[in-house]
Amino acid sequence: MRNFTMSALLLLVMTGHVFGGGYQVSLHGHKQIGMGLIGTSLSLDASAAFYNPGALAMMPDQFGVQAGVSGIFASTAFQMKQPSLYQARTDNPPGTPFYFYVAGKITDKLAAGLAVNTPYGNSLAWEDGWAGRFLIQEISLMALTVQPTISYRVTDQLSVGAGFVYAYGAVEMERALPVQGPDGEGRVNIEGSTANFGFNAGIQYEHSSGIQVGLSYRSRIDMEVDDADALFSVPASLSGLFPAENKVAVSLPLPANLDFGLSYQVNPNMMVGMALNYVFWDAYDELHFDFETNTPGLQDSRNPREYSNTLILRLGGQYRVNESLFVRAGGYFDPSPANENYFSPETPSLNNLAFTGGLSYIPMPGLSIDLSLLYVIGMEQEMMYVPENFGGTYQSRAFIPGLGISFSF
Amino acid sequence: MYINKIKHILLFFALTALVACEAEIDQYTPDPGQANLTTFVAVGNSLVAGFADGDLYRSGQENSLANIIAGQLMHTGLGSFKQPLMKDELGFGNRLVLAEVEGSLMPVPMPGTPDPANFANIYQTEGPFHNLGVPLAKVSHLFFEGYGALNPYYGRFASNPAASTVISDAAALDPTFFQLWIGHNDILGYATSGGEGDGITPAISFMTMYLMAVEIMTHNGAKGVLGNIADITSIPFFQTVPYNALLLDDQNIVDLLNHAYSAAPHINFILGPNPLVVADNDHPAGLRQLEAGELVLLTALGGIRNDGWGSQVPLPAQYYLNLDQIENIAGATDEYNQTISMAAETFGLAYVDIRSVLAEAEHGIYFDAIGFNTEFVTGGVFSLDGIHLSARGNAIVANEFIAAINRKYNASIPKATIGSFPGIVFP
Numbered sequence: 065m066r067n068f069t070m071s072a073l074l075l076l077v078m079t080g081h082v083f084g085g086g087y088q089v090s091l092h093g094h095k096q097i098g099m100g101l102i103g104t105s106l107s108l109d110a111s112a113a114f115y116n117p118g119a120l121a122m123m124p125d126q127f128g129v130q131a132g133v134s135g136i137f138a139s140t141a142f143q144m145k146q147p148s149l150y151q152a153r154t155d156n157p158p159g160t161p162f163y164f165y166v167a168g169k170i171t172d173k174l175a176a177g178l179a180v181n182t183p184y185g186n187s188l189a190w191e192d193g194w195a196g197r198f199l200i201q202e203i204s205l206m207a208l209t210v211q212p213t214i215s216y217r218v219t220d221q222l223s224v225g226a227g228f229v230y231a232y233g234a235v236e237m238e239r240a241l242p243v244q245g246p247d248g249e250g251r252v253n254i255e256g257s258t259a260n261f262g263f264n265a266g267i268q269y270e271h272s273s274g275i276q277v278g279l280s281y282r283s284r285i286d287m288e289v290d291d292a293d294a295l296f297s298v299p300a301s302l303s304g305l306f307p308a309e310n311k312v313a314v315s316l317p318l319p320a321n322l323d324f325g326l327s328y329q330v331n332p333n334m335m336v337g338m339a340l341n342y343v344f345w346d347a348y349d350e351l352h353f354d355f356e357t358n359t360p361g362l363q364d365s366r367n368p369r370e371y372s373n374t375l376i377l378r379l380g381g382q383y384r385v386n387e388s389l390f391v392r393a394g395g396y397f398d399p400s401p402a403n404e405n406y407f408s409p410e411t412p413s414l415n416n417l418a419f420t421g422g423l424s425y426i427p428m429p430g431l432s433i434d435l436s437l438l439y440v441i442g443m444e445q446e447m448m449y450v451p452e453n454f455g456g457t458y459q460s461r462a463f464i465p466g467l468g469i470s471f472s473f
Numbered sequence: 474m475y476i477n478k479i480k481h482i483l484l485f486f487a488l489t490a491l492v493a494c495e496a497e498i499d500q501y502t503p504d505p506g507q508a509n510l511t512t513f514v515a516v517g518n519s520l521v522a523g524f525a526d527g528d529l530y531r532s533g534q535e536n537s538l539a540n541i542i543a544g545q546l547m548h549t550g551l552g553s554f555k556q557p558l559m560k561d562e563l564g565f566g567n568r569l570v571l572a573e574v575e576g577s578l579m580p581v582p583m584p585g586t587p588d589p590a591n592f593a594n595i596y597q598t599e600g601p602f603h604n605l606g607v608p609l610a611k612v613s614h615l616f617f618e619g620y621g622a623l624n625p626y627y628g629r630f631a632s633n634p635a636a637s638t639v640i641s642d643a644a645a646l647d648p649t650f651f652q653l654w655i656g657h658n659d660i661l662g663y664a665t666s667g668g669e670g671d672g673i674t675p676a677i678s679f680m681t682m683y684l685m686a687v688e689i690m691t692h693n694g695a696k697g698v699l700g701n702i703a704d705i706t707s708i709p710f711f712q713t714v715p716y717n718a719l720l721l722d723d724q725n726i727v728d729l730l731n732h733a734y735s736a737a738p739h740i741n742f743i744l745g746p747n748p749l750v751v752a753d754n755d756h757p758a759g760l761r762q763l764e765a766g767e768l769v770l771l772t773a774l775g776g777i778r779n780d781g782w783g784s785q786v787p788l789p790a791q792y793y794l795n796l797d798q799i800e801n802i803a804g805a806t807d808e809y810n811q812t813i814s815m816a817a818e819t820f821g822l823a824y825v826d827i828r829s830v831l832a833e834a835e836h837g838i839y840f841d842a843i844g845f846n847t848e849f850v851t852g853g854v855f856s857l858d859g860i861h862l863s864a865r866g867n868a869i870v871a872n873e874f875i876a877a878i879n880r881k882y883n884a885s886i887p888k889a890t891i892g893s894f895p896g897i898v899f900p
Binding site: 140141142143146147149151153195197199242246298299300301442444453454460461462463 | 496499573840841842844886890892896897899900
C-alpha cells in the first residue's frame with residue numbers, strides 16, 4: 065500500500081509541466097502564488113520553511129500544517145523558421161505539482177519544520193512525429209525535495225534558519241532517431257533516477273513599522289543519473305550500432321537561487337510586497353549523454369545549452385476583506401535563461417510574463433482554504449538550436465489553478 | 474454574498490482560461506512576389522524526374538525534386554502539377570534496396586516483376602505532364618526529335634514518341650514558371666565509364682544548346698530558375714572505394730602478390746592498405762598502381778571483393794578515373810556553370826548554386842535536426858545508387874531552388890520540411 069501511494073505520488077509529480085524559467089517550478093504555496101509568487105520576506109505560515117527558512121521562527125502560530133496542489137494546463141506552439149508553413153504544438157497531460165509543509169515552535173525562539181515539494185520539473189509531449197522529434201518527442205523530469213528545517217529568532221526583529229535538502233530526481237525522455245526501417249523510424253527512450261543533497265538557508269528582518277525583509281539561498285544540486293536505461297529501437301540491421309539495452313549517464317543541475325524579498329504591511333488589512341529571485345542558471349551549460357557502450361554509430365553526445373543567470377521580478381499583495389476572506393493579486397516577469405542559439409524544444413523556456421490572483425477563505429479560526437490562479441504568457445520569440453539547424457518561433461501559455469488547505473493554531 | 478462574489482471571480486477565471494489557454498502563433502502568409510507561379514514546368518534529367526536507387530519508381534517520383542517544389546508552389550498560386558507516374562515501386566526493374574548479405578549491408582536488386590504498363594506510353598490517357606525530367610537526357614536531347622523512340626523514359630510520356638521533343642512538350646504547356654536543371658549527363662556518361670566510353674559534351678556545344686533551351690522556355694515571358702552542375706566526382710559513386718582499397722593483413726599474401734608481379738618491379742605490396750593495381754594503356758607496362766587522388770567507381774566493388782580486381786587482376790580502365798580525367802570533369806563543370814550563371818543573368822532568371830550546396834554537405838550538415846553528409850548509404854543525401862539524390866536529398870535541393878526563387882522574385886514560398894520525407898530504409 066505504501067509503495068503504491070509513493071509511486072502514485074511520483075506519477076502525479078512527474079507530469080509537472082515547465083512554466084517557469086528553464087525547468088524551475090515555483091508553485092510552493094497558494095497564498096504566495098496569489099501574490100505573484102513573492103514569499104521570501106513573508107512569515108505567513110509553515111510554507112516559510114521553503115521560501116525562507118529564516119522567516120520560519122517568525123510565523124505567527126505555534127503550529128501549522130498545509131498541503132496544496134496545482135493543475136497545470138499548458139501548451140507550447142512552434143512555427144518553423146520562415147519561410148515555412150510548418151507548425152506544431154505540445155499536447156501535454158495536465159501537470160500536478162504539490163507541496164506539503166508542517167512546522168511548529170519548539171520554544172518561543174526556536175522553530176522546526178519540514179517542507180516537501182517539487183521545485184523543479186518539466187513535462188511535455190510534442191505532437192507525435194513533429195519536425196523536432198530528433199531533438200525531443202517527449203520528456204518528463206522532476207525533482208522532489210524533502211527539507212527538514214530549523215529556524216531561530218535571534219532578536220524580536222531578526223531570525224535565521226537553515227534546512228537540509230534531500231532531492232530525488234527522475235527523468236524520462238524519448239527522441240526519434242533519423243534511421244528508418246520497414247516499420248518506421250528508430251527511437252531511443254532514456255529513463256533513470258537519482259538523489260542528492262543540498263541546503264536552504266535564510267535570514268529575516270521584521271520591523272514594527274510593518275516592513276519585512278528576507279534573504280534566502282538555496283544551493284545548487286546536481287542530479288547525476290549514472291546508469292539510466294537507454295532503450296534503442298532501430299531496424300534489425302542496425303542493432304549492432306545501437307545496442308537495444310544500453311546504459312547512459314546524464315546529469316542535470318538544479319540551479320541555486322538567491323532570493324530577496326521586501327514587503328510592507330500598509331495597514332491591518334493591506335499588505336504589498338516584492339521579490340527578486342536570482343537564479344544561477346549558468347550551471348546548465350550542456351546536456352551530456354555518456355553511453356556505457358559506444359559504437360561507430362553511437363557516440364557520447366554533448367549538447368550545448370549555455371544558460372544564463374536570470375533575475376525574476378515579482379510584485380504582489382493581499383487585502384483582508386473581513387475575518388474570513390483574503391484576496392490577492394500579483395504578477396512577475398521571468399526572463400528566459402535559454403540561449404537563443406542553443407534553444408532546445410525539450411525545455412522551451414521563453415520570457416514569461418505572468419498574472420496571478422488568489423483568495424483564502426477562512427471558515428473557522430485556524431483553518432484556511434487557499435485558492436490561486438496563475439496565467440503565464442510565454443512571449444513569442446524566434447529561437448534556434450544552431451548545432452542541428454532547427455528552430456523557429458515559439459510561444460507558450462499556461463493556466464494554473466491551485467487549491468490548498470492550511471491548518472494552524 | 475461573498476460566496477456570490479467568489480462565484481463570479483471563479484467564473485471569470487474559467488472563461489479566461491477557455492479563451493487564452495492555448496498557445497497560438499499566427500500563420501505566415503506565402504507570397505509569389507513578382508513571379509507568376511500558376512503553371513509550373515520542370516525540365517531536366519533524372520535529378521528532376523525523381524530517379525533514385527537505380528530506377529524511376531512511383532514513390533521516388535512522388536518525392537521528386539520537381540514534385541517537392543511544386544508542392545510548395547501550391548501555396549503561392551500553382552493549380553496542378555502532373556507527373557508521369559510509374560504504376561509500381563519497381564519501375565523498369567532496376568531498383569535497388571538495402572539488404573544484409575553475408576553480414577554486411579549492401580544494395581541488392583529489389584525482388585519482383587515490374588508492371589508491363591510501366592513501359593507503355595501514357596500521354597494519351599494521363600498527359601500532358603508538367604514534370605519533364607528525363608533520365609539519361611543530355612542538353613542536346615531536349616531538342617532530339619523522336620527521342621522517345623531512343624529513350625524509354627521519355628518514350629513512356631512523350632506527346633509523340635516518334636516525333637516530339639522534350640522542349641516542345643514543355644513549351645506546349647505554356648508555363649508561367651519553369652525549372653531547368655540539366656547538364657550532369659553531359660559529363661556523367663564520361664565519368665561513369667572511367668573516361669573510356671561516352672565523351673564530355675564540348676563546352677561550346679553545351680552553351681549553344683543550353684541557351685537555346687532557356688530561350689525557348691522564356692519565349693512567352695515565363696520566369697524560371699536554373700540549377701548549376703555539382704561536382705560529379707564528389708558523389709558517393711566515386712568516393713566510396715578508396716584508391717588504396719586493397720587491405721592486406723597476411724605477410725604470405727603480400728609475398729605471393731609481390732612474387733606474382735615480379736616482372737613489374739614498379740608494383741609493390743606491403744602489409745596494410747595498398748593502392749589497387751589497374752590496367753593503364755598509357756603506362757609502358759600496361760598496368761600500374763593507383764595514385765592518391767585517383768577515383769575508383771562504386772561498380773568496381775563487386776569485382777574487388779569477389780574476382781581479385783586490383784590485386785590478382787588489374788582493375789579494368791573503365792572502373793577508375795585518373796587525374797587527367799578528373800581534371801577534364803572539373804574543367805567541364807566550371808565551363809558549364811559559367812554558361813548557366815550567364816544564362817540566368819542574361820534572361821533575368823533565378824540561379825541556384827547546387828555545386829556549393831553539395832560541397833558543403835560533404836563535410837556534414839544539419840537540416841531540421843537531421844545530420845547529413847555525402848557518404849554512401851549512411852549519409853542520407855544520396856540514394857542507393859550513389860549518384861542520384863534520396864527523397865530527403867531532393868527536399869534539401871528543393872529548398873535551395875525555393876530560396877533562389879524567393880531571392881530573385883521577392884517571393885515568399887514556404888520551404889519543405891526535410892524530416893517529413895522518407896529516409897533511406899534499412900532492413
